Amino acid sequence: MENKRDIFHLLTRRFGLLDKNCCSVGNFDISLVQSHILYEIDKQFEPSMQQVAETLAMDITTFSRQIQTLVKMDLVKKTPSTQDKRVSILSLTAEGKFVATTIDLSMNAYLDEVFSHMNEFERETVIRSIKLLNEAMSKSSVCCKPLY
Amino acid sequence: MENKRDIFHLLTRRFGLLDKNCCSVGNFDISLVQSHILYEIDKQFEPSMQQVAETLAMDITTFSRQIQTLVKMDLVKKTPSTQDKRVSILSLTAEGKFVATTIDLSMNAYLDEVFSHMNEFERETVIRSIKLLNEAMSKSSVCCKPLY
DNA sequence: TTTTTTACTTGCAAATTACAACTATTAATT
DNA sequence: AATTAATAGTTGTAATTTGCAAGTAAAAAA
Numbered sequence: 001m002e003n004k005r006d007i008f009h010l011l012t013r014r015f016g017l018l019d020k021n022c023c024s025v026g027n028f029d030i031s032l033v034q035s036h037i038l039y040e041i042d043k044q045f046e047p048s049m050q051q052v053a054e055t056l057a058m059d060i061t062t063f064s065r066q067i068q069t070l071v072k073m074d075l076v077k078k079t080p081s082t083q084d085k086r087v088s089i090l091s092l093t094a095e096g097k098f099v100a101t102t103i104d105l106s107m108n109a110y111l112d113e114v115f116s117h118m119n120e121f122e123r124e125t126v127i128r129s130i131k132l133l134n135e136a137m138s139k140s141s142v143c144c145k146p147l148y
Numbered sequence: 149m150e151n152k153r154d155i156f157h158l159l160t161r162r163f164g165l166l167d168k169n170c171c172s173v174g175n176f177d178i179s180l181v182q183s184h185i186l187y188e189i190d191k192q193f194e195p196s197m198q199q200v201a202e203t204l205a206m207d208i209t210t211f212s213r214q215i216q217t218l219v220k221m222d223l224v225k226k227t228p229s230t231q232d233k234r235v236s237i238l239s240l241t242a243e244g245k246f247v248a249t250t251i252d253l254s255m256n257a258y259l260d261e262v263f264s265h266m267n268e269f270e271r272e273t274v275i276r277s278i279k280l281l282n283e284a285m286s287k288s289s290v291c292c293k294p295l296y
Numbered sequence: 297t298t299t300t301t302t303a304c305t306t307g308c309a310a311a312t313t314a315c316a317a318c319t320a321t322t323a324a325t326t
Numbered sequence: 327a328a329t330t331a332a333t334a335g336t337t338g339t340a341a342t343t344t345g346c347a348a349g350t351a352a353a354a355a356a
Contacts, residue, residue, distance in 0.1 A: 003252075003256060004256055004259040004260070004263075004275070005252055005255040005256050005259060007275070007278045007279060007282060008163055008255075008259065008278065009167075009187065009255075010282050011160070011278055011281060011282055011285070012159070012160040012163045012164060012167075013184075014282075014285050015156055015160045016160060016164070017205055019160075020205075031342090031343090033343085036161075039157065048303080048304095049303070049304065050302085050303065050304085057165055057168075058344095059344070059345055059346090060303080060304070060305095061304085061305075061306085061344085061345065061346080062343070062344055062345065063304095064304065064305060064306090065305090065306095065343080065344090066343085068305095069342095084302090084303085084352075084353070085303095085351080085352055085353085086302065086303040086304070086351070086352050086353070087302090087303060087304080087352095088303080088304075104151075104153055107153040107156075107157075108151060108152055108153050110288070111152040111153060111156065112152070113288055113289070114281070114284045114285050114288050115152070115284065117283075117284040117287045117288065118280065118284055122280055125273060125276075125277055125280075126277040126280055126281055127152070127155070128273075128277075129273055129274040129276075129277035129278070130155045130156065130159055130277070131155060132266065132270055132273075132274055133159060133262070133274055134155060134158050134159055134162075135265075136262045136263065136265040136266055137159070137162050137262050139265045140258070140261055140262050140265065141261070179311085179312090181312085196334080196335095197334070197335065198333085198334065198335085206313095207313070207314055207315090208334080208335070208336095209313085209314065209315080209316095209335085209336080209337085210312070210313055210314065211335095212335060212336060212337090213312080213313090213336090213337095214312085216336095217311095232321075232322070232333090232334080233320080233321055233322085233334095234320065234321045234322070234333065234334040234335070235321095235333090235334060235335080236334080236335075
């Protein structure tokens with residue numbers, strides 16, 4: 001476990017697995033991508049389809065169809081923009097908000113559990129490190145433009 | 149950016165994007181799952197199908213077909229075990245090894261670039277933190293058994 | 297006014313997925 | 327030793343997901 005990629009790979013795969021497991025809320029059986037879509041709509045302010053698709057680095061056609069599914073499931077609402085009739089503004093329905101919040105809570109509960117295996121100093125160091133890493137990644141020229 | 153999930157989400161999504169982009173090597177156009185399969189075969193010692201499928205938390209039938217594809221692409225070799233005729237031992241071909249190594253190099257190069265935006269102290273702290281996190285996650289009871 | 301660009305949607309066709317049901321082999325039970 | 331159960335892996339089939347190409351409609355640029 002010397003090389004950087006290995007430790008990152010392990011970390012992100014584990015988080016990814018969690019992410020994958022945590023997607024069934026009540027009656028709603030959500031896929032991983034769908035949970036990510038809900039997450040982004042919740043995060044962003046009145047986003048358009050393009051905006052969300054871009055942050056998720058998804059093909060707009062695939063995204064369009066996923067949104068159709070989520071609208072059918074009554075988790076997402078599509079409102080035509082008044083300023084630009086081409087764009088659709090995305091928002092969460094009450095249920096969508098509920099699902100997103102529930103997933104968020106369970107993810108955070110899991111992370112709290114993980115952090116409970118550390119002492120206070122370690123906890124703070126680790127959180128600070130992740131933030132540092134995120135900053136460094138956003139400065140990086142190599143990859144992954146979408147994410148802000 | 150207060151909540152733990154948010155910072156982890158951002159980190160893992162960025163790493164995931166990188167992972168996704170870095171999968172074309174020479175003539176080989178590899179999908180993300182396929183790259184993960186190559187990674188695990190490379191990592192583990194003479195693994196069986198089951199073993200790799202389990203670490204990747206993949207359905208064995210899906211895995212079986214992915215392996216068929218990789219064998220056709222001449223990246224993976226399947227050798228029947230002599231001790232148990234039911235099991236197939238997986239290994240990388242020379243090309244498979246080349247692809248895996250190339251991906252590994254480019255991922256590490258990217259990570260080096262990311263770490264170049266930090267000073268030596270930060271670098272060490274961050275690496276140590278990720279390792280700490282991995283340990284804590286492996287202790288966790290909540291999730292993600294497969295990964296060792 | 298015409299042309300170009302942008303936002304999004306549909307028609308495909310390929311790839312990915314997983315459940316059920318299968319074969320073949322090994323381990324456990326009687 | 328013979329039967330039964332469990333394990334490793336493969337296919338049938340059907341649903342879902344994906345992305346390119348080509349489309350519509352609206353806005354911006356020429």
